Amino acid sequence: xxxxxxxxxxxxxxxxxxxxxxxxxxxxxxxxxxxxxxxxxxxxxxxxxxxxxxxxxxxxxxxxxxxxxxxxxxxxxxxxxxxxxxxxxxxxxxxxxxxxxxxxxxxxxxxxxxxxxxxxxxxxxxxxxxxxxxxxxxxxxxxxxxxxxxxxxxxxxxxxxxxxxxxxxxxxxxxx
Ligand SMILES: CC(C)(COP(=O)(O)OP(=O)(O)OC[C@H]1O[C@@H](n2cnc3c(N)ncnc32)[C@H](O)[C@@H]1OP(=O)(O)O)[C@@H](O)C(=O)NCCC(=O)NCCS
Numbered sequence: 001x002x003x004x005x006x007x008x009x010x011x012x013x014x015x016x017x018x019x020x021x022x023x024x025x026x027x028x029x030x031x032x033x034x035x036x037x038x039x040x041x042x043x044x045x046x047x048x049x050x051x052x053x054x055x056x057x058x059x060x061x062x063x064x065x066x067x068x069x070x071x072x073x074x075x076x077x078x079x080x081x082x083x084x085x086x087x088x089x090x091x092x093x094x095x096x097x098x099x100x101x102x103x104x105x106x107x108x109x110x111x112x113x114x115x116x117x118x119x120x121x122x123x124x125x126x127x128x129x130x131x132x133x134x135x136x137x138x139x140x141x142x143x144x145x146x147x148x149x150x151x152x153x154x155x156x157x158x159x160x161x162x163x164x165x166x167x168x169x170x171x172x173x174x175x176x
Contacts, residue, residue: 002106003067004113009056012048012063018072019052019065020044022098029099030158032131037158052077062121064114066097066106073101076110078118078126090123095136107139115143119173126173131155132165145169 007015024044027035035043055061060082066074074097081089092114097106118126130136132150141147147169154166 001068002073002104002109004064004109005067006117007056007063007065009053012056013053015065015072016045016048016053017041019075020048022072022075022096023048023094025099026096027158031096032134032155032158032164033094033096034155035158036156036160039158055079062117064110064117066101066110068101068106073098074106074110076114078114078121078123080121080123086125088123089125089127090118090121092126092128095128095139102135107136108143111139111143115171115173124173126171127169129166129168132167134167137167140169143171145171 012019020041021044023033024039024041026033027037027039027044052061052063056063060080062078064076065072076095077093079091079093081087081091092111095107095110115126118124128140128145130140147167150165150167152165153163155164156162157164
């Protein structure tokens with residue numbers, strides 16, 4: 001059974017190796033989530049430590065994880081827009097499902113819970129971007145996200161051999 005739970009900064013710090021491992025394995029499997037290969041466990045842990053833990057501590061971000069039999073197999077973050085004129089907006093970032101856990105509904109469960117969390121936090125407008133034509137794009141479309149458009153040649157593939165387009169999506173969710 002998949003359990004979705006929120007981790008605060010202290011819990012995320014304890015789970016840092018598992019979180020970093022999921023991200024490293026996703027990058028090794030070709031996921032374009034800002035990194036290129038080689039991407040080590042140490043690189044991944046450093047990124048989580050530097051970028052996520054302080055943002056969880058300050059409340060700028062929130063983190064959800066998916067556990068299957070106690071093991072973290074997925075994660076997603078909600079980053080609150082810092083602009084004073086956008087208190088209703090947030091960005092979904094780093095939806096990651098362990099390659100061994102795919103196509104079992106973990107990604108959908110994380111996104112569904114994240115949308116509920118955003119609604120409860122008063123964030124009714126969400127945005128995200130993903131690689132054009134990716135599995136993630138199909139997931140977002142199946143969850144009713146609206147495709148704004150595709151920016152071609154946006155980012156390098158993980159193996160640096162080509163430039164991939166980025167598909168930008170938005171979703172408006174009813175207030176709590
Ligand atoms: C995208 C990702 C998060 C999906 O996670 P997942 O747990 O496998 O997704 P789910 O099992 O919840 O799938 C939900 C739906 O998404 C779509 N989907 C997911 N993976 C798909 C694939 N490989 N091909 C086609 N459709 C896919 C399907 O509509 C699926 O519903 P179905 O299984 O009933 O057909 C996962 O593949 C992943 O971590 N990829 C690498 C990281 C990444 O690209 N993250 C997105 C960053 S923006």
